[in-house]
Amino acid sequence: MSASRIPQGVSAKQAVQAAFIDLRRGLPDLPDEDLPDFMGDLERLEAETRIRLNVPHQASGPAVEDRLLDVKEAAERLGVSTSQMYRTADDFPFTIRTGRTLRFSSVGIGKWIERKAR
Numbered sequence: 011m012s013a014s015r016i017p018q019g020v021s022a023k024q025a026v027q028a029a030f031i032d033l034r035r036g037l038p039d040l041p042d043e044d045l046p047d048f049m050g051d052l053e054r055l056e057a058e059t060r061i062r063l064n065v066p067h068q069a070s071g072p073a074v075e076d077r078l079l080d081v082k083e084a085a086e087r088l089g090v091s092t093s094q095m096y097r098t099a100d101d102f103p104f105t106i107r108t109g110r111t112l113r114f115s116s117v118g119i120g121k122w123i124e125r126k127a128r
Contacts, residue, residue, distance in 0.1 A: 076115055081099075081114075104121075
């Protein structure tokens with residue numbers, strides 16, 4: 011949500027909470043055939059939120075660009091097998107599920123490795 015779309019005197023958090031309440035109120039009126047698309051939109055929003063949580067905030071300099079890795083790429087970065095990645099995916103904070111698709115934040119893996127190395 012851009013600052014230009016938020017009414018003056020309203021915080022971004024308040025605006026997002028109000029939008030969420032509006033979504034919940036409108037959900038009962040959404041036709042069943044539109045529910046899969048709606049769920050997909052929510053899953054994309056969750057994935058974007060998880061990525062943002064895993065990207066380190068920088069005061070200045072270029073923005074860190076994240077990339078979503080598949081199971082094989084993530085397993086290679088972590089030095090484990092793909093079967094172990096599938097088994098333990100939900101144990102990692104950098105795991106992103108979109109429907110049945112399993113992806114991993116590259117930046118999140120890097121941060122996790124840094125924390126483990128300390």
